[in-house]
Amino acid sequence: MTGAEQHAAPGTGERRGPVVILVGPPGAGKTTVGALLAERLGTTYRDTDADVERTAGQPIPEIFFEHGEPHFRALERAAVRAAVAEHPGVLSLGGGAVMDEDTRALLTGLPVVFLDVQLAAAVRRVGLDAPRPLLAVNPRQRWRELMEARRPLYTQVARAVVSTDDRTPEDVAGEVAGALELEK
Numbered sequence: 001m002t003g004a005e006q007h008a009a010p011g012t013g014e015r016r017g018p019v020v021i022l023v024g025p026p027g028a029g030k031t032t033v034g035a036l037l038a039e040r041l042g043t044t045y046r047d048t049d050a051d052v053e054r055t056a057g058q059p060i061p062e063i064f065f066e067h068g069e070p071h072f073r074a075l076e077r078a079a080v081r082a083a084v085a086e087h088p089g090v091l092s093l094g095g096g097a098v099m100d101e102d103t104r105a106l107l108t109g110l111p112v113v114f115l116d117v118q119l120a121a122a123v124r125r126v127g128l129d130a131p132r133p134l135l136a137v138n139p140r141q142r143w144r145e146l147m148e149a150r151r152p153l154y155t156q157v158a159r160a161v162v163s164t165d166d167r168t169p170e171d172v173a174g175e176v177a178g179a180l181e182l183e184k
Helices: 030-041 048-056 060-067 069-086 101-107 119-126 139-157 169-179
Strands: 020-023 045-047 090-092 112-116 160-163
Touching: 020 030, 030 045, 030 090, 030 169, 045 048, 048 060, 048 069, 048 090, 060 069, 069 101, 101 139, 112 139, 112 169, 119 139, 160 169
Parallel strands: 020 090, 020 112, 045 090, 112 160
Antiparallel strands: none
């Protein structure tokens, strides 16, 4: 039985929601690994951060600065809800999506994988000087603080945890597929 068949609604053959949902902090590789994994599985890829930007008509940093974090989080919550209901492929959630209690409840029982990364590897990947609103002041310290708050939540919603430190995106995609038994 393939991962897609395992993820089907009983007796219907119809898939319920994403075949895999990736969560993790900035720099974990959710976008890169997600796109590779979708290609590997012959399915589509979707990123809720891109959905939020499309809905708002502006980049996430501008949403934060013009409307505030609560407005962004409301858009994010709606984007996650819609994507989980509509998207049958690989889905990546924004790094802070798991902070929302309703989102964590929505993810219960779904094929969620936490892409874990340590600060040094995250810095090498994204530099932490990229336009990330929550990392704007003292990015290294703020990243550590965010991870202290988020790591238990990533772990809570995840069916599997895959470290991305010092690994190629292809290796990580392979481990995610294997952890969820998505390939024969």
